[in-house]
Amino acid sequence: MRKITPLPLDTPSHEMVTDLIVRYAHALDDGQIDLWPGFFTASALYHITTRENHDQGLPIGIIRCSSRGMMADRVKAFHTANIFEPHCYNHMIGPVVIGPAKSADAVSSRCNFQIVRIMEDGRMDLFASGKYLDEIVLEGGVAKFKERIVILDSRNIDILIVVPL
Amino acid sequence: MRKITPLPLDTPSHEMVTDLIVRYAHALDDGQIDLWPGFFTASALYHITTRENHDQGLPIGIIRCSSRGMMADRVKAFHTANIFEPHCYNHMIGPVVIGPAKSADAVSSRCNFQIVRIMEDGRMDLFASGKYLDEIVLEGGVAKFKERIVILDSRNIDILIVVPL
């Protein structure tokens, strides 16, 4: 017989976790950066770092927001500073695996990503690869990120990154 | 508690939707283009366009078939005109998200794709990225595309495209 441990009913289901992660990616692909903070709880942590820094336990990150308010500020700054060549992204998200819970109310999950960037003239390149380590909770029956750690595989970061990943 | 709206029983389940989309991709990866029309209903719409044209509401497309018969004709033409260097594809499909239903009998879904092309000498490149917007129905208990809109991220289309995506 199959050994299965179902997720507690007061946490998001596996399907809800995947759904949240993919809607987030689609919103960014569509350039709807204004929607971005709404995927998080009010006191959520959002952190982009590299594999190298993460493995060494270094707290240094490329972006670090410790509340939804900081994310909203970032969105405002993005609209002001948007001086770049127009481009868009295509997030490919791998199947999501549920890990051991780090707290009673949240589901811990992990998935890979590979992001393609498309410039206005049509050039495409592999922009970034890495993994998402997420803590996801239910808020009013809806799944939200309580924590999202974005770990980039490569240390070569395009210093123009201002968009969330 | 979780807020979930289950799909009506006379429409395909989430799992059936994903299954259809992935079997379609595998058939194309295997070069089994003859199977392609069979994934659609008789009066289905198949349309490839670019993000730019789609966002501007332009009806111009790269391929447009408004019935399964037109798709079958396209397959015939493909066999006749196949004068290209042999190559194959690898479709990477992202997790499928179910959107608000546009009609009572169909499930509306969206997923990303990134397609790698492999030439006979072994060269690989990222051929196309984009998203599928699908309307999927049950026909005799089996899921079929009633509509499949393929939206390419890049405006640089390889003009030799004759294969469906």
Place this chain on the structure above:
Amino acid sequence: MRKITPLPLDTPSHEMVTDLIVRYAHALDDGQIDLWPGFFTASALYHITTRENHDQGLPIGIIRCSSRGMMADRVKAFHTANIFEPHCYNHMIGPVVIGPAKSADAVSSRCNFQIVRIMEDGRMDLFASGKYLDEIVLEGGVAKFKERIVILDSRNIDILIVVPL
């Protein structure tokens, strides 16, 4: 109504199959090659080949292990011979499709992969694409590979491959 054939209860569920395949990929991405043999049954077959050889029914492979013991030997050799520039991988796994069962106790599945390689200096490239054809069984309630055939799309194999895919 939906036509669905559920998997027998003494075989892994669809979700367990996906979970096994993705944990395997994450372990390799993390460089935890020691975990690799543990994903297989004791008498499992692991085989890497090319699409060309596979389609022609040629038994020639790039790697072939016909037991978990052979896999453990391979891991040992890997630790001894690891003279390469440090690098890591990012496995993107497509949604898993269940095929017709080849034996009563196993689930047959297929999924695509696209693997990015990241060198220590940050360079990224598309390393390999292909598909996994798997036979997966329950062993003490836990899903394991009874057979894993890795079919690479390209015939251009980096001859330095010593890591499992």
